[in-house]
Amino acid sequence: MTEAIALAKLKSGDQEALGWFIDRYGAYVGAIVNSILSGAMSRADVEEVTADVFIALWRSAGKLIPLNLKGYLGRIARNTALKKLREQRQELPLEEDMLVLEEDGLIEGMTLRERDSLVREAVLSMPELDREIFLRHYYYCQTVPVIAEKLGLKPNTVKSRLLRGREKLRQSLTGIEAVMGGG
Amino acid sequence: MEVRITELLNGLELDALPLEDSPVVSATKIKELTTMKLQQTEKKTRRRAGKRILALALAAAMILALGITAYAGGWFGLNEATIGGQTLADSFSDGEYRGKAVVPAKVISLAGYAGTAEFQASREWREFYNDYVSHKYYGDTFGQDLGEWGSARHVAYDELYTPALCEKFKEISEKYGLLTRTGKYSAPSLNNYRDLCEIAGISPFLDSDGRSLSWGGVGDYSVYDDGSFACGDCWWPEGKPGETDAMIYDIRIYRNVKGSMDTGFVEFGADEVLDEWEYTTAKGDTVDLVLGESKALILCEGEGAYVTVIWGQLQIVREKGLEIDRGTLERYADTVDFGSLSSVGTVDWRGSGDAYSIPTPEPEG
Known part of the structure; x- marks a missing residue:
């Protein structure tokens, strides 16, 4: 099955297609979630969040196109894990996360x-x-x-x-x- | 200006990001979990539909027994969303401001109908807040001076500006098992209707015929990390889009996600004459419509959210000569995709929203 066919089946409500995406991208999504949550949360939390990412794929299938779905899943995995971390009031161990920009920088007013x-x-x-x-x-x-x-x-x-x-x-x-x- | 790099990268989608796949979770386990979660969602939907059918059947039996029409008696719609008969208003005596006092009104919840946890929580909160403000806080204060403590914190929910209010809010949300919002994303960085839909994870819900101003990116938007949002809209029922005199300008659209605590409400005058009816839109969604003297409402419940559309300042609109009747409200309802608005969204929290938490209460003093 190609990704385009799997997505078309997913849009029609075929749960087997969801299984296809889990087989294909489960390790990738799990690795991202684990990278962000490990050390702060349990393995069960990592599994839970990984499952939530594929539920998100199921629910948003209607608006997706078969182009860079791996990138899409990666972004959803990262953002879902970060949200989970924030809910638990956990801080990320990062080097200087804050970026100081001049007030009239280019991003002012951008969408x-x-x-x-x-x-x-x-x-x-x-x-x-x-x-x-x-x-x-x-x-x-x-x-x-x-x-x-x-x-x-x-x-x-x-x-x-x-x-x-x-x-x-x-x-x-x-x-x-x-x-x-x-x- | 400071921005978090981690948040700047929230919207990044690359297909060749350098991270090793690793089998930290098994595909079998993920399949089990997703199947279970999907079944739970289906059960909830069926249960809600069952409740709705049962309620309608009981109501139909009562109508037959009493020999009256449903809407004349106000059996449906608005009464199911009414959380109280009092609201707060400034009070004056001998020309002196006397603080806030409760006055009669018909107060409608923006989250939930009778029997739901969201509704119960909203009602309890409104009763507490009215009592608190009329007796303890605003008694000698004019202009809602929130003080240093409150000003720093009330961004999360507008009405949380003292430790006592925060404590009660937490108590009620925990009592009903409701989530509290921890992030808000609004202007100036959120100034686009499409961004709003993308973050909430729902399909666009306004017709793109140019009669709705939001397509121009002018609305007043706020979206929360649970996918709830509020946005402004303007609409031209007649004339050319852009003509100020032909515009209904004070429209607010509220999407309140199920399972979340919300304190929003809308009120009518206690004696205001209200016309209520059920309507199926051109897109096939069934909504409750309410036309009053001061406001009009559209209420809708979907699988994922409660939706309330409020048309305000109707007196001014009527003074401009615009006719507001059932047909006008139905024509606007036809332009909105309530199925999308009330659906289960896939929240995509990608922006640099203000993250906050409901603060731990400290001794008031």
Whole structure:
């Protein structure tokens, strides 16, 4: 079965099609949810949230098109897990999550869609390794030591790449370039 | 201006994100859980439909027994959503402001009908709030001075601005097992009708014929992390869209998700003459319509939410020469997709909404 056929069946209310998506993307969705919730919540919570992501897919099937469903599921998985974390008043162990922007930056007055597009461009324009580190940390909420271990880097190298990523994002959102130090 | 990077990335969809698939959860377990959750949803829907049918059957039996028509007696619709006969109003004596006092009114809940947890909670809250404000808080205060404590906190729910109010709110929501909202997303960053639909996870619900101003992105929007929202709308029943004199301008649309605590209400004058009727829209949705002297309402209950549309300031609209009758309200109802508005949404909390919690009460003083 192709993804387009599975989605068409899902839209018609076929629960077997939902099973097809779980077989195909369950490990991916579970890994994202686990990456964000592990350490703060139990395995049962991870399973619960992973199931909620596929319930969301079931309910929103009518408005989806068979294009980048993996990306869609990834986003829903991340946002659902973060929401769960917020409900439990849990903080994320992230390096400098706050980005300070000038008041008259480009994102003032933008719609969400426009802002998302700008953020996407900024992330895609980062050098490959910087992008991977940036997304592992700020998208999947992996800690610096975990990223360093997975990529075989020193923690300080990860931190300096994150700094560059933050500055790139800030520049894209404000249109203002800053003089960077070494890194 | 400060923004959270994690929130900026909420809308990111990439198909090649660097993360290893890992079998931390088994596909079999996820299938079991999703099947169970879907069955639970179906059962709830069937139970609600069953209750509705039973209520209608009982009402029909009573109508036959009493030999009267349903709407003349006010058996349906508005009475099922009425949570009280009193509201708060400023009171004056000898030209001096005397605080808030309760006055007679017909008060309608924006969340739930009689017999639901949301309705019961809304009624208890309204009774407490009226008593609290008329006896304890506003007695000598004019202009709703919320104070430092209240100003910092009332953003979550407008009426939570003292520790005592927060404590009671928590008590009632826990008593009825209702969720409280913890995030709100509004202007200036949310200024687009399509964003509102995307965040709440429902299909667009207004006809795009240009007669509804919201398509221009001008509405006053607030959306919460449970998928509930409020938005403004304007509508031209006649003339060209854009002509100020041909516009009904004070329309508010409320979607209150089932299972959540809501304090919203709308009121009519105690003696106001109300015309109520049931109507099936052009899109096939059954709604309750109410036409009064000051306001008009459209009420609808769906699988996922209670919906209330309020037309306000009808006296001013009538003074402009616009005719407001049953047909006008039905024509507007035809332009709204109430099925979408009241559906179970797939909330996509992707923006930088203000996250907050109902604060832990501290000693009042």
